[in-house]
Amino acid sequence: MSGLNLNHVTKQFGNFTAVNDVSLSVPDGTFVCLLGPSGCGKTTLMRMIAGLDLPTKGSIELGGADITAVPTHKRDLGMVFQSLALFPHLTVGENIAYSLRIRGTPKDVQKKRVDELLAMIHLPGFADRSVAKLSGGQRQRVAIARALAISPKLFLLDEPLSALDAKLREAMQVELRQLQQRLGITTIVVTHDQREAMTMADTVVVMNSGEIRQAAAPVDIYRRPADSFVADFIGQTNLLPVVADSAGRASVLGEMIEGISLPTGAAKGLLSVRPEDVQLTAAGHGAIAGTVTFIRDLGGAIETFVEASGTQVIAVSSPRNRPDVSVGQSVGIRLDPATSVVLAR
Amino acid sequence: MRREPPQRLADYGPLFFPAGMLIVFFVVPFATMIAVSVFQREQGGFYTPAFVFDNYARFLSLFFGKVLGFSLFLAIAVAAACVVIGIPFTYLLSRSPRRIQIVWLVALLSILSLSEVMIGFAWSTLFSRTAGITNLLVWLGLMAQAQALTPSFGAVMTAMTYQAFPYTVLVLYPALVRLDPTLTEAARTLGASPVKAFFTVVVPALRNTILATLIMVFIFALGSYLLPQLLGRPQHWTLSVLITDQAIYQSNMPFAAAMAVFLVLVSLGLVGLALYAGQQRQAK
Numbered sequence: 082m083s084g085l086n087l088n089h090v091t092k093q094f095g096n097f098t099a100v101n102d103v104s105l106s107v108p109d110g111t112f113v114c115l116l117g118p119s120g121c122g123k124t125t126l127m128r129m130i131a132g133l134d135l136p137t138k139g140s141i142e143l144g145g146a147d148i149t150a151v152p153t154h155k156r157d158l159g160m161v162f163q164s165l166a167l168f169p170h171l172t173v174g175e176n177i178a179y180s181l182r183i184r185g186t187p188k189d190v191q192k193k194r195v196d197e198l199l200a201m202i203h204l205p206g207f208a209d210r211s212v213a214k215l216s217g218g219q220r221q222r223v224a225i226a227r228a229l230a231i232s233p234k235l236f237l238l239d240e241p242l243s244a245l246d247a248k249l250r251e252a253m254q255v256e257l258r259q260l261q262q263r264l265g266i267t268t269i270v271v272t273h274d275q276r277e278a279m280t281m282a283d284t285v286v287v288m289n290s291g292e293i294r295q296a297a298a299p300v301d302i303y304r305r306p307a308d309s310f311v312a313d314f315i316g317q318t319n320l321l322p323v324v325a326d327s328a329g330r331a332s333v334l335g336e337m338i339e340g341i342s343l344p345t346g347a348a349k350g351l352l353s354v355r356p357e358d359v360q361l362t363a364a365g366h367g368a369i370a371g372t373v374t375f376i377r378d379l380g381g382a383i384e385t386f387v388e389a390s391g392t393q394v395i396a397v398s399s400p401r402n403r404p405d406v407s408v409g410q411s412v413g414i415r416l417d418p419a420t421s422v423v424l425a426r
Numbered sequence: 427m428r429r430e431p432p433q434r435l436a437d438y439g440p441l442f443f444p445a446g447m448l449i450v451f452f453v454v455p456f457a458t459m460i461a462v463s464v465f466q467r468e469q470g471g472f473y474t475p476a477f478v479f480d481n482y483a484r485f486l487s488l489f490f491g492k493v494l495g496f497s498l499f500l501a502i503a504v505a506a507a508c509v510v511i512g513i514p515f516t517y518l519l520s521r522s523p524r525r526i527q528i529v530w531l532v533a534l535l536s537i538l539s540l541s542e543v544m545i546g547f548a549w550s551t552l553f554s555r556t557a558g559i560t561n562l563l564v565w566l567g568l569m570a571q572a573q574a575l576t577p578s579f580g581a582v583m584t585a586m587t588y589q590a591f592p593y594t595v596l597v598l599y600p601a602l603v604r605l606d607p608t609l610t611e612a613a614r615t616l617g618a619s620p621v622k623a624f625f626t627v628v629v630p631a632l633r634n635t636i637l638a639t640l641i642m643v644f645i646f647a648l649g650s651y652l653l654p655q656l657l658g659r660p661q662h663w664t665l666s667v668l669i670t671d672q673a674i675y676q677s678n679m680p681f682a683a684a685m686a687v688f689l690v691l692v693s694l695g696l697v698g699l700a701l702y703a704g705q706q707r708q709a710k
């Protein structure tokens with residue numbers, strides 16, 4: 082099977098398990114984001130793919146060949162480090178040409194390729210600059226160009242944009258995605274910014290404490306989270322307790338809701354409802370009863386905090402559909418079963 | 427932080443103390459030495475103020491030229507040996523577990539507490555026929571008969587490298603610890619084997635530190651006068667040995683001072699040349 086395959090990869094440091102039995106299959110040409118909270122093992126997983134760390138158990142295949150024990154320098158990959166790791170003693174051009182020089186490529190071919198890459202990253206004519214004199218975004222691009230110089234099979238980036246300010250980061254996300262689509266290179270990006278993952282990825286892999294919790298397309302991750310961790314980690318969500326009576330009818334916050342059912346046999350569960358799917362209406366008529374506790378007007382969106390049976394529910398609406406409520410008012414909450422997901426508790 | 431050049435005399439205040447120390451302990455003795463070097467020698471170990479260049483003229487001979495040449499060669503060889511052994515050693519040390527680093531650094535620091543005399547006698551025992559390391563080789567069956575390895579050039583080199591090695595490591599260590607370990611990892615992902623990464627990234631990135639270390643060990647080795655006498659033949663004696671000999675045994679202070687001044691000037695010249703060469707390469 083071509084592409085990148087991780088088979089039951091485990092990494093232990095002493096008796097601490099940093100990555101636990103991870104299996105993942107990345108088809109050629111896809112853009113994957115590894116997403117998860119700090120310390121969940123993203124960097125460790127990426128370092129094993131790069132060959133900088135050896136897995137304790139499991140195997141890694143690239144393009145059909147088992148590369149678990151192949152040393153890094155024979156793996157045919159490009160990697161961008163969080164610190165960028167540009168060589169301080171080399172110029173921009175020499176940095177980009179490093180992988181070609183190591184392979185003994187003729188000087189004129191090197192130069193041509195460097196010019197090509199500099200044009201690609203929109204820094205033409207920068208070859209003779211010192212890397213110390215570049216701005217953050219420029220250094221970023223040089224690191225990307227350096228990693229792509231030999232047209233590797235696999236492109237790895239560990240939190241490549243975390244050092245940039247918010248505006249530049251968004252621009253670079255789009256640029257990186259376009260570049261990847263143009264080159265069609267299999268790319269894995271580590272990030273702990275879920276917006277970044279949603280912007281760039283074909284597949285988002287959500288990790289927590291060394292394990293993969295869900296691997297799916299961004300929309301699916303958002304719309305159909307596999308568990309409460311994913312639902313909570315990706316975007317904002319309301320996690321509401323669901324209980325089923327003996328007949329199997331489910332009720333949320335004391336109100337029976339049609340169309341929602343727990344898995345057979347389960348008496349309790351959680352309902353994940355995105356704030357934009359929460360509808361505020363007049364109290365009564367089968368709606369969940371609650372009281373408005375706080376209203377936050379963010380300009381582009383209005384967040385209404387409602388307390389219902391001791392649980393806080395957040396509703397988001399656009400200024401166009403501004404709910405006609407005020408703090409202290411009793412309101413009704415309506416949930417749409419079609420946009421809600423029942424999760425195990 | 428913005429740095430402004432000092433405006434008033436008081437702004438130079440922090441410099442007064444080090445400047446004073448430098449004058450008392452370096453400028454004054456050195457000026458005295460320069461003065462003595464042009465004095466006239468009297469019989470019986472005394473000298474009278476004068477302004478003659480006889481003392482300098484005296485060592486413009488083939489003999490002193492050879493000794494000077496050998497001294498410089500030995501100092502350069504020791505500096506090169508220390509750096510060639512010291513860089514890989516310190517690199518591996520800086521990448522090893524903390525406990526191992528501490529053990530090694532303590533061991534190296536304790537070498538510093540040994541005097542040159544002790545180091546010299548220790549090595550002359552180790553290199554002797556009766557109690558030296560060749561006995562060990564005989565016992566292992568690698569050698570037919572124990573033999574003396576001293577006096578020889580190798581013995582002088584070994585002991586001097588041993589003596590200067592802790593300084594080398596202590597100068598290189600902070601630079602190597604500060605060197606971002608992801609630089610070598612980046613080189614490996616770009617297709618360089620660990621050895622190639624070491625030579626194309628670690629060594630060039632530390633160029634200035636390496637140059638500084640070379641100069642330091644060079645100057646340190648140039649002043650060594652006991653080890654060449656203890657472990658070498660007369661042709662391995664350095665200019666420092668001759669200076670000691672003139673100053674202490676022949677009581678010819680003006681001549682010793684002249685040689686010392688000359689040695690300082692030559693080594694300053696060489697250091698300047700090295701720094702200039704380093705800067706040329708950086709500017710390119």
Ligand SMILES: Nc1ncnc2c1ncn2[C@@H]1O[C@H](COP(=O)(O)OP(=O)(O)OP(=O)(O)O)[C@@H](O)[C@H]1O
Pocket residue numbers: 094097099117118119120121122123124125126273
């Ligand atoms: N060399 C090591 N020795 C021991 N433990 C380690 C080592 N490297 C990583 N760990 C541990 O493994 C866990 C995962 O680390 P990792 O760097 O992969 O996290 P991460 O997901 O990349 O986090 P972040 O988002 O903060 O970069 C952490 O708890 C870390 O302390």
Ligand SMILES: [Mg+2]
Pocket residue numbers: 123124125
């Ligand atoms: Mg990390």
